[in-house]
Amino acid sequence: MFAAFKGCFSLKRPKQTPGYEKPSVLAAETPFTVSEVKALYELFKKLSNSIINDGLIHKEEFQLALFRNRYRRNLFADRIFDLFDIKRNGVIDFEEFVRSLGVFHPNALVEDKMKFAFRLYDLRQTGFIEREELKEMVLALLHESELVLSDDEVEMIVDNTWKDADTNGDGKIDLEEWKELVSKNPSLLKNMTLPYLKDITMAFPSFVLSSEVEDTEI
Amino acid sequence: MAERSKDGHPTLLHGRYELGRMLGHGTFAKVYHARNLQTGKSVAMKVVGKEKVIKVGMMEQIKREISVMKMVKHPNIVELHEVMASKSKIYFAMELVRGGELFSKIAKGRLREDVARVYFQQLISAIDFCHSRGVYHRDLKPENLLLDENGNLKVTDFGLSAFSEHLKQDGLLHTTCGTPAYVAPEVIGKKGYDGATADLWSCGVILYVLLAGFLPFQDDNLVAMYRKIYRGDFKCPPWFSPEARRLITKLLDPNPSTRITITKMMDSSWFKKSVPKTVRSKEEMEFDAFNGEEDGNNGGKSKQPETLNAFHIISLSEGFDLSPLFEEKKREEKEELRFATTRPASSVISRLEEVAKAVKFSVKKSETKVRMQGQESGRKGKLAIAADMFAVTPSLLVVEVKKDNGDTLEYKQFCSKELRPALKDIVWTSPVNSTIA
Numbered sequence: 001m002f003a004a005f006k007g008c009f010s011l012k013r014p015k016q017t018p019g020y021e022k023p024s025v026l027a028a029e030t031p032f033t034v035s036e037v038k039a040l041y042e043l044f045k046k047l048s049n050s051i052i053n054d055g056l057i058h059k060e061e062f063q064l065a066l067f068r069n070r071y072r073r074n075l076f077a078d079r080i081f082d083l084f085d086i087k088r089n090g091v092i093d094f095e096e097f098v099r100s101l102g103v104f105h106p107n108a109l110v111e112d113k114m115k116f117a118f119r120l121y122d123l124r125q126t127g128f129i130e131r132e133e134l135k136e137m138v139l140a141l142l143h144e145s146e147l148v149l150s151d152d153e154v155e156m157i158v159d160n161t162w163k164d165a166d167t168n169g170d171g172k173i174d175l176e177e178w179k180e181l182v183s184k185n186p187s188l189l190k191n192m193t194l195p196y197l198k199d200i201t202m203a204f205p206s207f208v209l210s211s212e213v214e215d216t217e218i
Numbered sequence: 219m220a221e222r223s224k225d226g227h228p229t230l231l232h233g234r235y236e237l238g239r240m241l242g243h244g245t246f247a248k249v250y251h252a253r254n255l256q257t258g259k260s261v262a263m264k265v266v267g268k269e270k271v272i273k274v275g276m277m278e279q280i281k282r283e284i285s286v287m288k289m290v291k292h293p294n295i296v297e298l299h300e301v302m303a304s305k306s307k308i309y310f311a312m313e314l315v316r317g318g319e320l321f322s323k324i325a326k327g328r329l330r331e332d333v334a335r336v337y338f339q340q341l342i343s344a345i346d347f348c349h350s351r352g353v354y355h356r357d358l359k360p361e362n363l364l365l366d367e368n369g370n371l372k373v374t375d376f377g378l379s380a381f382s383e384h385l386k387q388d389g390l391l392h393t394t395c396g397t398p399a400y401v402a403p404e405v406i407g408k409k410g411y412d413g414a415t416a417d418l419w420s421c422g423v424i425l426y427v428l429l430a431g432f433l434p435f436q437d438d439n440l441v442a443m444y445r446k447i448y449r450g451d452f453k454c455p456p457w458f459s460p461e462a463r464r465l466i467t468k469l470l471d472p473n474p475s476t477r478i479t480i481t482k483m484m485d486s487s488w489f490k491k492s493v494p495k496t497v498r499s500k501e502e503m504e505f506d507a508f509n510g511e512e513d514g515n516n517g518g519k520s521k522q523p524e525t526l527n528a529f530h531i532i533s534l535s536e537g538f539d540l541s542p543l544f545e546e547k548k549r550e551e552k553e554e555l556r557f558a559t560t561r562p563a564s565s566v567i568s569r570l571e572e573v574a575k576a577v578k579f580s581v582k583k584s585e586t587k588v589r590m591q592g593q594e595s596g597r598k599g600k601l602a603i604a605a606d607m608f609a610v611t612p613s614l615l616v617v618e619v620k621k622d623n624g625d626t627l628e629y630k631q632f633c634s635k636e637l638r639p640a641l642k643d644i645v646w647t648s649p650v651n652s653t654i655a
Contacts, residue, residue: 033302035232035301035303047543065543066543067536067542075535076535076537077537078537080540101540104540121532134532137528137532140535144536145534147614149611153614157527157531160525161529162528181529185530190533191535191538194540194541194544196544197544201301202285202287202288202300202301205285205301208277208280208301208308209268209281209303
C-alpha cells in the first residue's frame with residue numbers, strides 16, 4: 001500500500017518536499033478536505049521558502065510570517081512552533097503543518113483544542129501546568145503588552161486563578177483539572193480556533209491547477 | 219440527471235457534498251444541486267472542466283476571480299462558499315438561490331416604479347459594496363440577477379464573469395439572447411475603461427428594462443444596435459415618471475466621463491423616494507432588544523466587570539494569533555481593538571458615550587458593556603460597535619472593542635477617525651504605545 005502511494009507520487013513530483021504526505025491521507029485524518037489540504041500546500045510553499053528555500057518552515061520564517069519580523073521572539077509563538085514541530089527536529093514540515101493547523105479548524109474537536117492548549121501552557125512538558133509556569137506566562141504577556149503591574153498584583157492574579165484551577169490542591173494543574181476549568185470558561189479556548197481555515201480554498205486558489213486528485217477520489 | 223459514479227451511487231465530492239440534479243449548463247460550466255452532508259445545507263455546485271479552461275488560457279483569471287469572490291460577501295451577492303478541484307474539474311460551491319431570475323418577472327410584464335425601485339436599490343447596494351473594494355462586475359446582465367425565496371435580489375457571477383467575458387472575445391456571445399445590449403459603449407469600443415462607470419451604464423439598462431419591459435437599445439441589425447449604444451440613442455416610454463426619465467438619461471450617458479457617479483445616483487430623488495429595503499440583520503435586532511440587564515441583574519446594585527483569570531490574560535497574546543499566516547494585512551488593521559486602562563468602567567463608558575453623541579449614534583449600555591449603532595444604514599446595514607470591559611486587577615481594566623454589525627471598511631474608518639483619537643488619553647502606557655492595537 002505504501003509502495004503504491006509512493007510510486008504514484010514520485011512520478012509526478014520529482015522534487016518531493018519532505019513531509020509531503022498524500023493529501024487524501026492527511027484529509028482523512030484532519031478536519032480538512034483534499035482540496036483544503038492542497039490549498040494549505042500553496043500557503044506552506046510560501047511560508048517555507050520565505051528565507052531558506054528548502055520547503056521547511058524554520059523558526060525565523062515562522063516569526064517573519066507572524067510578526068513581519070524574523071527576529072521578533074515571543075514566548076507563546078515559540079510554544080506554538082514547538083508543538084507544530086511534532087518530530088522535534090527544529091523545523092515544521094508539511095505534514096506537521098497540516099496536522100497541527102487541523103486543531104485550529106472551527107470544526108475540530110473541542111477535546112483536541114483543549115489538549116493542545118494544555119500542552120502549550122505546560123512550558124517544561126512535565127505533564128502538569130506548574131504555578132511558576134503560569135506566573136512566567138502572565139509576566140510574558142504583561143511584558144509583551146507593555147503593562148506594568150506590581151509583583152503583588154501579579155501574585156494575586158495567579159493566586160485567584162490557582163484557587164479555581166487546582167481543585168485537588170496538589171500544587172499543579174493536571175489535564176483533568178484543566179478540562180474542568182475550560183468547561184467552566186469556554187472562552188479560554190478562543191485562541192485555539194482560526195476562522196480563516198474555513199476560507200482556505202478561496203484564499204489560495206492556485207491549487208485548482210495543480211490538483212492531481214483522481215476524479216473518483218473526490 | 220444526477221451525476222453518478224461508476225457504481226451508480228450519487229457522487230460524493232470530498233465526502234462532503236452529495237451531487238444532485240443538474241440545474242443548468244453553459245459553454246464552460248454545469249451547475250448541479252448539491253447538499254453539504256455536514257450541515258444539511260443545499261448549495262449550487264458549479265462544475266467547470268479544467269481542460270477547456272486551460273485551452274482558452276483562462277486559468278489565471280479564474281484564480282484571480284476566486285480571490286475576488288472571497289472579498290465580496292454581501293446580502294445581495296451570491297456567496298462563494300468554497301472551491302474544490304480534481305484532476306479534470308474545478309468545483310465552485312455557491313449559495314443556492316431559489317427564486318429564479320429577476321427577468322422572468324418582467325417576462326410577465328413591466329414593473330411598477332416602486333417595485334422596480336426596491337430591486338434597483340438592492341442592485342446598487344451590491345454594486346456600491348463591490349466598488350468600495352475595487353471590484354467591478356463588468357458583465358451585469360439579466361441572467362446574473364436572481365431572486366431568493368424572500369424576493370431579495372442576488373447578483374451572481376461577481377468575479378466569475380471570466381466565463382462570459384471570454385465568450386465576448388469569441389464572438390459567441392452574439393448568439394446568446396441580446397447580451398451586448400447591456401454593455402457600455404466604452405467597453406464595446408475596447409478602449410481602456412473604468413469598471414465603475416461601465417457597471418453603472420449596465421445598471422441604467424437594467425433599470426430601463428424593469429420599467430419599460432423592453433430594451434433601450436434594440437435592433438435586428440447588430441451594427442445598427444451598436445450605433446445606438448454609442449450615441450446613447452434611446453427613448454423613454456410615456457409611462458416613465460419625470461424623475462425616472464431624468465435618472466436613466468444620466469445613467470445612459472455614452473460619455474463615461476460625464477455619466478452620473480454611484481454616489482450622486484444614490485442621492486437622486488427617484489432613488490431616495492423610498493428607504494432602501496435592507497434585510498435587518500440578527501445584530502440589528504439584538505441591538506434593539508438589548509437593555510443592559512441581560513444577565514438577570516435587576517439594576518439594583520452596580521455590576522462589576524468580570525475578572526479575567528490568568529489563562530484568559532495569557533490567551534490575549536499576539537503570539538497565539540496565527541491569522542497573519544493567512545492574511546497579509548497589518549495587525550493595526552485588525553477588526554478588534556483592545557486596550558488597557560486604569561480608569562474605572564464608568565469613565566470609559568462615558569467616554570464612549572461622548573464619541574457616540576458626536577457622530578449621532580444611539581447608545582445602549584450596562585455597567586460593563588456599551589453598544590452603539592449608527593442611525594443610517596451603511597453598505598452592509600447599520601454600523602454597530604460593541605465594547606466590553608474586563609478587570610485584570612481591581613484597578614486595571616481591559617476594554618475590547620469590536621464591530622458588531624455593518625461594513626468593515628466603514629468600521630475601520632470609524633476607528634481611526636473617531637474612536638482611537640477619543641480614547642487616546644485613557645489608554646494605559648506610554649505615548650508610543652503598542653497596546654492599542
